[in-house]
Amino acid sequence: MVPALVRAGADTAALFKSDVTASGIAYGDGARALFVSALAESCPQRFAGLGNGYLGELDPAQHERLFGRLRTLATHRAEYANRIAQLQKLADAAKGEDKKELAGVAGAAGAVLKTVDAYIDSLEPGETGERSPLYNAARYLGYASRTAGVPVLDFDLRLEGMSIVRDKLFTGQTLRLSGVALLWYRLHAADGSLRLAKTVRRIARPIEVDLKGEAAGGAFWDGLEAPATGTRP
Incomplete structure (x- = not known):
């Protein structure tokens, strides 16, 4: 009798237990271009060039x-x-x-x-x-x-995204997203000498995503913002 009650109590408690799943993914392609573009956006006047890509018009x-x-x-x-x-x-x-x-x-x-x-x-x-x-x-x-004579920024970057899913009986699933950035860089003079070296680690505070929110409308998939009247132009 007692073991049966214990098992029943355990099964009932299991219904209220939260199931947590965490997974991560590393972002490789485009991470360097993303960082360089963000850096140039913050202080464009301090950059003479971004390396690969547009090199300017023909002289x-x-x-x-x-x-x-x-x-x-x-x-x-x-x-x-x-x-x-x-x-x-x-x-x-x-x-x-x-x-x-x-x-x-x-x-x-x-x-x-x-x-x-x-x-x-x-x-x-x-x-x-x-x-x-x-x-x-x-x-x-x-x-x-x-770009003659300007310092050269050499860096390595690793971006990782992490998702945390919590599954509860009455409230359903909740999703939280976070990210980790590991950056180590060196600043060289034009003659190759080292001016500065540093490592940086940043962890983003998890944000919760509403999985029960309204579905995105047609304007989202078309790349257009929905007008105030709710109709497309």
């Missing part, structure tokens, strides 16, 4: 300087090709060991000439826009000149 003067160097290289290439042709004529006219020696020199020079041609072709000087390596090189050089 025509920088682009013209690169084209000038390419034209100079093409001129030297033509002169080099003429000298190789002259050397080849001497090799054709020579005999014996001189012929072999001159032919070997001409062959080695021809291999160098092919390397120069491959380099010029890889720059695709006839292309325009982002398809041209020469165009992109000019943009990077312009970006480098604008």
Whole structure:
């Protein structure tokens, strides 16, 4: 009799027991971009650039300087090709060991000439826009000149989200969300020397989400704010 009462009491108490489930997830993709954008939003005047992404418009003067160097290289290439042709004529006219020696020199020079041609072709000087390596090189050089001498921020960031679900008999489920951020960063001078290093840890206070709230309307899914009249424009 007593064991049965104890079991019944335990079963009744179990009905009022809260069932708590906690789970976490790490956010990797986009965490660095999110941090950099938030940092630039808080103090944009202190940033000379954000690294990858938009590098600014093309600097025509920088682009013209690169084209000038390419034209100079093409001129030297033509002169080099003429000298190789002259050397080849001497090799054709020579005999014996001189012929072999001159032919070997001409062959080695021809291999160098092919390397120069491959380099010029890889720059695709006839292309325009982002398809041209020469165009992109000019943009990077312009970006480098604008950011010359500024300190460099190097950092590692780890973001983790945590959800806590409590399930009760009479009140139903409640959901709380929290987050943890671990940041360690180094600030380097332009010459590579270390100016500052620090680690930061932040834990967000859990917020409760109303799981019984009203369902989101069409304006939410369409990306529009619902007007005051309740009708779409």
